[in-house]
Amino acid sequence: MREVGRQPLRHFLGVEGLSRETLTEILDTAEGFMAFGSRAVKKVPLLRGRTIVNLFFEPSTRTRTTFDLAAKRLSADVLNLNVEASSTRKGESLLDTLWTLQAMNCDMFIVRHGLSGAAAFIAAHVAPGVRVINAGDGRHEHPTQAMLDCATIRRHKGRFEGLSVAIVGDIAHSRVARSGIHALRTLGVEDLRVVGPKTLIPVGIEELGVSVYHVLERGLEGVDVICGLRLQQERMQGALLPSAAEYYRCYGLTPERVARAKPDAIVLHPGPINRGVEIESQVADGPQSTILEQVNIGIAVRMAIMSLAMGSNAGLAEDA
Amino acid sequence: MQQEGRIIQDVVQVAGLLDQMAEKIAERALACNRAPLHMIGVRTGGLWVASALHRRLGLASPLGELNIAFYRDDFSQLGLHPSVAPSNLPFDVEGAHILLVDDILYTGRTVKAALNEIFDYGRPASIMLAVLLDRGGRELPVAADITGVTITLEPGEQAKLTAADELSLRLFQTA
Numbered sequence: 200m201r202e203v204g205r206q207p208l209r210h211f212l213g214v215e216g217l218s219r220e221t222l223t224e225i226l227d228t229a230e231g232f233m234a235f236g237s238r239a240v241k242k243v244p245l246l247r248g249r250t251i252v253n254l255f256f257e258p259s260t261r262t263r264t265t266f267d268l269a270a271k272r273l274s275a276d277v278l279n280l281n282v283e284a285s286s287t288r289k290g291e292s293l294l295d296t297l298w299t300l301q302a303m304n305c306d307m308f309i310v311r312h313g314l315s316g317a318a319a320f321i322a323a324h325v326a327p328g329v330r331v332i333n334a335g336d337g338r339h340e341h342p343t344q345a346m347l348d349c350a351t352i353r354r355h356k357g358r359f360e361g362l363s364v365a366i367v368g369d370i371a372h373s374r375v376a377r378s379g380i381h382a383l384r385t386l387g388v389e390d391l392r393v394v395g396p397k398t399l400i401p402v403g404i405e406e407l408g409v410s411v412y413h414v415l416e417r418g419l420e421g422v423d424v425i426c427g428l429r430l431q432q433e434r435m436q437g438a439l440l441p442s443a444a445e446y447y448r449c450y451g452l453t454p455e456r457v458a459r460a461k462p463d464a465i466v467l468h469p470g471p472i473n474r475g476v477e478i479e480s481q482v483a484d485g486p487q488s489t490i491l492e493q494v495n496i497g498i499a500v501r502m503a504i505m506s507l508a509m510g511s512n513a514g515l516a517e518d519a
Numbered sequence: 520m521q522q523e524g525r526i527i528q529d530v531v532q533v534a535g536l537l538d539q540m541a542e543k544i545a546e547r548a549l550a551c552n553r554a555p556l557h558m559i560g561v562r563t564g565g566l567w568v569a570s571a572l573h574r575r576l577g578l579a580s581p582l583g584e585l586n587i588a589f590y591r592d593d594f595s596q597l598g599l600h601p602s603v604a605p606s607n608l609p610f611d612v613e614g615a616h617i618l619l620v621d622d623i624l625y626t627g628r629t630v631k632a633a634l635n636e637i638f639d640y641g642r643p644a645s646i647m648l649a650v651l652l653d654r655g656g657r658e659l660p661v662a663a664d665i666t667g668v669t670i671t672l673e674p675g676e677q678a679k680l681t682a683a684d685e686l687s688l689r690l691f692q693t694a
Contacts, residue, residue: 231586234605240639243589245599506589510598 208508210322210331213340214381222349222386228503229350229496235272236495245506246275249306253279254296254321255334256312261470261494262334262344266309269501278305293317294324301326307509308332315339315374330508338374343504344469345378347497349386351489352424354496355465359383363390365418365460366409368428368450368477369399371439375469376428384408394418395450398439415450419459427452427468430477443476452478457487465489524694527676533651533686536667537568540649541575543665544618553616553645559583561633562604564622564680568651571686572620583608585619590632606636613641622680624650627661652688654678 208221235241251270255263263279270277282296291299300308307330310318315337322331335341349359356362364383370376370393383391384407393400394412405411412418419425430446440446457466466478466488474480483490530536548556557580560569566584573582584607588600619633630648637643649665654672670690672678677693680686 228599231588231605234607238639239641242639244635245589245594506594506599510594 208504208511210318210333211342211504211508212319212322212331212333214342214345214378214385215340217381217385219385219387222346222382225346225500225503225507226350226353228507229346229500232272232499232502233496235502236498242272242274244274246270246273246509249275249509250304251275251277251307251309251505252300252305253277253309253334254282254300254311255280256282256310256317257335258283259311259334261497262311262341265494265497266332266334266343266501269498269505270309272498273502273506275306275505293321297321297324301329306330307505309334311335313337330505332504332508335374338372338377340378340381341374341469342378342382343497343501344375345382346504347493347500348375348379348426348467348469349382350496350500351467351493352383352465355489356423359387360389362388362424363392363422364388364424364426365392365394365412365422366426366428367394367415367418367452369430370395370404370428371399371401372431373428376426379426380404380407380409390422392418392422396440396446415456416459419456422460423464425452425457425460425464425466427466427472427478429469429471430473443473447476450477451475452482454479454481454485457482467493469493523677523679523689524692527690527692528670530652530668530670530688530690533667533688536651537571537575537686540651540665540667541572544572544647544649545576547647547664548616548618551645551647553647555580555616556618557583557610557612557615558618558620559585559608559633559637561619561621561629562586565620567680567682567686568622568649569620572649581609583610585633585636587629587632587636590636592628592632608637608640611641612637612643615641615643617643617646618649619646620649622651623678624648624653624661624663624666625656627657627659630661631659651680652678 253263253266267277309332310321311334317336318331318333325331333340333342366376366379391409392412393409394415400411466482468490472478472483556578558569558573558578560566562584570582586604586606647664650663651667653663653666653669675693678690680688
């Protein structure tokens with residue numbers, strides 16, 4: 200039996216509201232999976248015979264492929280559905296798509312959708328034994344990305360207490376930022392800063408326990424971790440920015456600006472990166488960058504979340 | 520964690536058992552021409568026994584550790600076991616002579632899981648099994664090559680190895 204404070208994961212829809220114990224359990228479990236990438240046989244038999252569906256209503260490369268690989272390394276069978284290009288075009292509703300897949304006895308849905316709350320909606324309608332993991336819903340949350348960022352930070356810094364972390368860029372459109380803020384605050388980061396132009400920082404975000412900076416140089420002063428974000432031009436409506444070049448001039452992560460952080464600071468970015476818009480190549484490819492390492496850590500973190508969620512079927516009265 | 524009930528027996532001579540096991544291992548490895556021998560302990564208790572044996576035998580090859588949490592067959596009943604430290608086999612398993620060490624041999628399922636995991640690292644030339652205590656109650660066709668002590672326990676009885684200053688083995692009834 201698990202201790203109080205550690206909620207058994209049934210679905211993994213968001214970081215908000217999860218306890219520090221639960222987040223730490225995910226990070227600890229992921230640590231156990233990290234060594235697998237370098238083994239001859241990269242699989243474990245944990246989810247052998249289970250069927251996992253990647254249900255992606257939005258385009259994605261790294262999230263989908265790392266979920267795909269994570270499921271395969273757990274020995275599950277994986278179905279990749281790019282729904283954008285399939286039945287919904289023919290007029291099928293979301294629930295009909297879901298019920299069709301459920302009729303094939305799938306055990307888990309990994310859901311990416313452009314609308315906030317889509318994963319929760321699906322979770323509310325699946326059969327009792329089926330698990331749902333949110334792979335990004337609108338502007339709401341991208342919880343597995345937040346957990347892999349936290350895993351990366353813990354690998355490099357060994358702790359969360361006492362760290363200064365700056366999240367830089369398009370906070371308003373970023374589900375990564377939202378999940379990241381919840382995760383880092385819950386795990387004990389006191390000095391959490393969001394840095395960006397006024398048009399890209401939601402009003403009232405201080406209530407989440409962050410401090411707001413509009414001048415990048417000041418926001419990066421003395422931090423241990425810099426989390427860059429992609430400028431989500433596809434989600435922007437209206438004139439929020441004069442131009443990408445103007446954005447780069449004020450908020451691009453350049454070596455000079457990164458030098459304002461601690462000498463051993465690390466630079467994270469969820470990818471895909473826009474070189475010359477939010478980050479300069481010298482930083483993206485430099486020694487402080489963890490961008491490529493994050494991809495591999497992402498596989499381990501997704502393996503951990505899938506196996507914790509699937510394992511919570513067992514003997515726990517959480518389905519009520 | 521199961522509550523300890525009435526204590527049946529404290530096996531105090533664990534150090535002596537380890538001495539005898541080390542001797543038997545050396546004999547067997549020599550007789551079967553299994554050198555160099557690579558040792559793997561199953562976390563957590565098996566690793567304690569393994570490092571004690573590793574010291575006694577003075578093996579050149581570093582001690583490997585196996586965490587079989589990802590290979591257990593009770594995942595669908597129990598879920599994932601918490602706090603999973605990664606396995607670490609600091610030698611090439613391919614073609615190696617391996618001595619697998621666990622503290623207590625009971626149903627045989629841990630050994631099966633450990634064998635499955637070892638084969639995911641490569642194809643060893645041979646594997647022998649050494650256990651400190653064989654408590655009977657096998658559910659799979661598994662037998663140890665080297666056993667410290669055999670004490671048959673009933674299903675309501677439990678054996679537990681602890682490592683404070685030195686290893687000690689306690690047999691008790693589950694409350």
